[in-house]
Amino acid sequence: MGSFFRNWWRLLVTVALLVAAIQVFVRPSSTLERAEPVRAAGVVLFRPLYSAADFLRGGLSGVWNRYVALVGVSRENERLRKEVTELRESLHATRDAVLENRRLKELLSYSQTVERRTLGARVVGHDVSPWFRAIFLGTGSEAGIESGMSVITPYGAVGRIHKVHPGLSEVLLVTDGRFAADVMVERSRVRAIAEGVGGNFCRLKYVSPTQDVAVGDRIVFSGFDGSMPKGVLLGTVVSVDRPKESLFQKVKVQGAVNFQDAEEVMVILSRPSVPFRAVKD
Amino acid sequence: MKQFLVLFSLAFLGASLCVWWLSGFIPWFLLPDFPFLAVVYSGLFVPGVAGFLCALPPALFREITTSAPSWSMFLGSMALYFASREIGRRFLLRNEPSLLSAVVSLLAAESFSVVLLLSLSGARPFSILWGAQEAVRIAWTSLIAVPVFLDLSVRWRRVKE
Numbered sequence: 001m002g003s004f005f006r007n008w009w010r011l012l013v014t015v016a017l018l019v020a021a022i023q024v025f026v027r028p029s030s031t032l033e034r035a036e037p038v039r040a041a042g043v044v045l046f047r048p049l050y051s052a053a054d055f056l057r058g059g060l061s062g063v064w065n066r067y068v069a070l071v072g073v074s075r076e077n078e079r080l081r082k083e084v085t086e087l088r089e090s091l092h093a094t095r096d097a098v099l100e101n102r103r104l105k106e107l108l109s110y111s112q113t114v115e116r117r118t119l120g121a122r123v124v125g126h127d128v129s130p131w132f133r134a135i136f137l138g139t140g141s142e143a144g145i146e147s148g149m150s151v152i153t154p155y156g157a158v159g160r161i162h163k164v165h166p167g168l169s170e171v172l173l174v175t176d177g178r179f180a181a182d183v184m185v186e187r188s189r190v191r192a193i194a195e196g197v198g199g200n201f202c203r204l205k206y207v208s209p210t211q212d213v214a215v216g217d218r219i220v221f222s223g224f225d226g227s228m229p230k231g232v233l234l235g236t237v238v239s240v241d242r243p244k245e246s247l248f249q250k251v252k253v254q255g256a257v258n259f260q261d262a263e264e265v266m267v268i269l270s271r272p273s274v275p276f277r278a279v280k281d
Numbered sequence: 282m283k284q285f286l287v288l289f290s291l292a293f294l295g296a297s298l299c300v301w302w303l304s305g306f307i308p309w310f311l312l313p314d315f316p317f318l319a320v321v322y323s324g325l326f327v328p329g330v331a332g333f334l335c336a337l338p339p340a341l342f343r344e345i346t347t348s349a350p351s352w353s354m355f356l357g358s359m360a361l362y363f364a365s366r367e368i369g370r371r372f373l374l375r376n377e378p379s380l381l382s383a384v385v386s387l388l389a390a391e392s393f394s395v396v397l398l399l400s401l402s403g404a405r406p407f408s409i410l411w412g413a414q415e416a417v418r419i420a421w422t423s424l425i426a427v428p429v430f431l432d433l434s435v436r437w438r439r440v441k442e
Contacts, residue, residue, distance in 0.1 A: 010367040017360035018394075025353040025398055032352045039351075042341045045293065050301040057305075126304035127348045128312045130415050131395045134348035136300070162348055170348050177404030195404075198411055260305060 043140075043165040050124040050168070054138050057263070058122075117269040119143055121151075121169070123262055133176035133198065134162065135259060137169040137267070145169050150268045156233035156256025157221065158265050169267075173259055174234060175200055182225040183234055188212040191222060194234055194253065202235065204251035209242050211249070219253050229268060284327055284437060285335050291429075292319035292339035300346045310414035313422040314388075316342045318429060320358050321387055324365025325380075326434050336362040349395075357394075361387060375434065377427050384426040388419045 005012070024032065119139065127134035139145060141164045151158040151171045159179065162172040172179055175196040183194040183204070190211045192204040207213055217237040223230025233256045241250035295315020303312060319339035323332045340358035347354045368383050392415055396407060 010363045010370070014360045014363040014367065017356050017363065021353045021356035021360060022398065024356060025350050026402065028350045029352075035352065038341065039345060042345045046297060046301070046342075046345065049297040053301040123305075125301040125346075126309075127346065128299050128304050128309045129314075129347045129349075130309060130392065130411070130418055131399060132348040163351065165345075172348060176348070177399055177407075178402075197405065198407065 040165055043168050047167050050136070050138060054122055054124045118266045119145070119269055120264055121145075121267055122264055124168075126260075127170075132178075133173040133196065133259070134159075135171050135173065135262070135265075137171060137265065138167070139267070140165050140167045140169050142166055144269055145267055150228045150232070151265050152229075152232055152268065153257050153262060153265050156235065157228055158257055158259065158262065160227065161267065171265070175202060175255055175259070181227040181234075182222045183219050184222045185213055185237075186218040186220050188217070191224075192251070194219065197252075200255045200258065201238075202253045202255065204237075204253060205248065207249045207251055208247070209249055213237060213240055213249060213251055215240055283440065284331065287433065288319045288323060288327075288335045289338050292316040292342050295319075296342045296346050308414070310418040311421060313418075313425045314343075316340070316346075316358070317361070317388070317391075317422065318384075318426050320362050321365045321384060321426070322430055322433060324362045325369035325383065326430070326437070332366065333362070357391070361391060364390075375431075377431070380427050380430055381423055384423040384430075385419060388422060392419065 023029070121137040121139040121143075123135050124138040125136040127136070135158070137145075137151075145161055145164050147161050147164055149161045151161060157174050159171045159173040159176070161169055163170040173196065174181075174194070175198060177196050177198065179194075179196040179202075181194050182191065184191045188211070190207065190213055192207045194202045194204055197203050202219075204213070204219070215237050219234045219237065221228035221230060221232045221234060235253040235255040237251055238254045239250075239252040243250065292315055295313070295318070299312040299315065316339035320336045320343075323335040323339075326332075327335050336359065340355050340362070343358050344352060344355035349357075365383070365387060368387075372379070372383070399405075400407075
């Protein structure tokens with residue numbers, strides 16, 4: 001028996017560590033929080049490097065935006081002027097609807113939700129592992145960032161804060177397989193669960209064949225599960241498949257944000273409110 | 282100490298290069314996992330407690346730069362270290378094909394385990410395209426591993442002599 005352990009102890013340790021890793025993977029343990037200072041020390045080691053990368057990227061993109069990208073600016077200016085004129089016209093058309101909406105809100109004593117405090121943060125790196133989709137922000141716990149906070153850009157949702165360190169935060173992208181949230185189709189108000197499927201895509205779960213979802217529909221967060229503020233854009237439907245033998249439609253959504261190109265994001269510091277949830281005393 | 286510093290630098294600079302410097306420009310499957318290589322090298326070529334100590338920093342770097350649940354990547358990397366030590370002790374011949382097959386099998390085993398775990402937990406972010414990209418990553422990382430490992434082991438032998 002003794003010789004068996006002497007011969008195979010490495011393999012036994014491998015198995016024990018794998019079991020521990022699986023356990024931590026499936027059910028994260030709070031006792032490991034005591035080891036956080038070790039991780040924080042590791043992050044401190046990396047800080048000069050990602051700060052330098054951020055500084056250089058900022059400088060390079062500044063040079064590009066101020067000089068090189070100005071080549072086609074007059075043509076773009078003309079196009080934008082035209083677009084502004086069109087938008088002004090549509091603004092006039094929607095003003096009546098906005099006023100009506102305001103009156104109705106007042107009538108319903110609609111209470112304004114908690115004012116969103118946001119924090120701008122720069123993207124300093126990406127998770128390059130094949131299994132997970134995440135980005136790193138160069139701002140961490142010192143700025144008040146906490147796990148679970150939403151991260152967005154003006155174009156749409158980016159993800160949720162996953163881990164926070166001093167000077168570094170990790171954002172789980174909406175396209176990561178572990179991300180799921182309550183969403184709705186903007187046009188038809190059909191609700192579903194959005195789940196990341198890698199690449200730049202999500203899928204909608206539990207959409208029955210009778211519900212109205214079409215290619216090109218915009219998908220927004222419903223805000224009901226408290227994971228993201230209501231109305232934030234997730235993406236656009238790129239394919240709808242109605243298999244005869246299935247109970248649900250297969251709906252594929254392309255994310256509104258290109259995560260590879262995102263340089264700055266906004267962290268919503270106030271946690272999303274969850275309407276209709278009972279308050280526990 | 283020298284080996285510790287060399288492997289520490291390899292893991293630290295490799296991880297920095299991939300995660301902070303190149304990740305926005307180059308697709309993930311073309312970025313080799315340098316901390317992984319450092320862990321495997323410690324297991325295959327650095328004997329005793331020194332090997333264990335050499336594997337700790339790269340395992341920590343993998344933990345920091347991967348968005349897996351807390352400490353799972355660290356524990357997984359240490360399991361990888363002990364597995365590669367076992368391989369180094371029982372099977373490894375110090376030639377290119379055996380090194381290549383050892384690294385490929387370790388990379389494939391790790392990838393398969395994570396995919397299996399994620400699939401069992403209900404997440405399915407994997408497609409045929411992802412499989413092809415992952416195959417490229419495994420091949421690319423293994424091809425880099427062979428010359429790096431041979432060069433480091435030859436140098437280390439010379440230092441000892």
